[in-house]
Amino acid sequence: MARPPSRRASSTEISRFLGTSKAISAVNQRRPRLLFAIDATASRQPTWDTACHIQQQMFQAVNREVTLSVQLCYYRGLHEFYASPWLYDSNALAQQMARVYCEGGHTQIARLLRHILSEHQRNSLRAAVFIGDAIEEQSETLCQLAGQCGLRKVPLFLFQEGHNPQVQQIFQRMAKLSGGAWARFDAASADVLAELLKAVAGFVTGGRRALKNNPSEGAKLLLQQLKP
Template identity: 65%
Template sequence: MARLPSRRSSRTEIASFLNKSKTIATVRQRQPRLLFAIDATASRQPTWDRASHLQQEMFLATQESTSLCVQLCYYRGFADFHAGPWTTDSRALASQMSKVSCEGGHTQIQRLLRHALAEHGKNRLRAMVFIGDALEENPDSLCQLAGQCGMLQLPLFIFQEGQMRDARDCFTRMARLSKGAWASFDSSSASTLASLLGAVASYASGGVKALERNRTEGAKLLLQQLKD
């Protein structure tokens, strides 16, 4: 049988504990937050393993900036949408990413943007990253939501796998309306994605100044669009 505590905590001790708890909560709220979203539908299966590995590397790279808090989101299958917990544990994020697999289904970008706006309303996001290759939704509706993101200072960094024209036209408009940036990559330019992801992590942690210090090709590409 468990033993009862030998004494009760004093009011001073309880007050001290509550103050510490409030301080921890305040620190978490002030940490820069990045929402990281991926399209995990079947069309991305051919290059999924390589891209997934690079995305895990980005999470591990954020260890250099322990203040960055990240949420992993993805959609796939029949209305399957997942939003993970907010965390600063980059290894836990990499582990979450390693468990995601592709399933056939339609894109859910509108649902993703609404989720991002809701999270931004609770506690400001520095940015949202989206990696996808296609869209099967109304471009006007998506651009309307992207415009709302821009008005609320939530830039979208959209990295498109491949060059599907309809998706490219909509994604570039969304990035511009949100005051973010767009870039493309493919199986032969995996290093481009790695550079872009690292640049966004820098931006989310320290804004444009941190991006200027990054000096990678990915950072230069994002800066060019952010300053237009």
């Protein structure tokens, strides 16, 4: 028996649907945007599971308090670079992160910085976070790109895993040029990373005032470095 033809939506229903979709899109575009990037090369494998778990916890905790729009980026392997869609749900972000694994390869920080600038041009970013432990690129190129982020008011929060002094020097310079901040963590201070990430999320949604009202040592450390 032939199925009866389905009812066609009226022009009023279509207009209402399109209006609702546009309204949702407009709300999403107004949410504070944070780009969150991680080095997923092989050198980070020993502490990857711990760091990944902390990063997931941070976004789940923040999501209960504020509404962020987050894009997850990472690089690894032979020129592999990934940028997720803009995510508004901490569970979706956690699922994305759970699928990431480390793979040997060179750093691609310059590529990441260019991506940050490109995303900011499309729709303003409040800040960008990068977690890494190595640099295998020309420092002048990285600092030049960090300076461009600073000119466009996109502070970089650079969190260094480990104690490499050359990485520290370049990360600190990049943070200063961008108007952001630098901090270190390691496997023995995983709670420090959680504290720092929560402080950044607060800054993205509430600015310097949110850091001033945050009593954690991580917030104090970032506030000391940020430009007035």
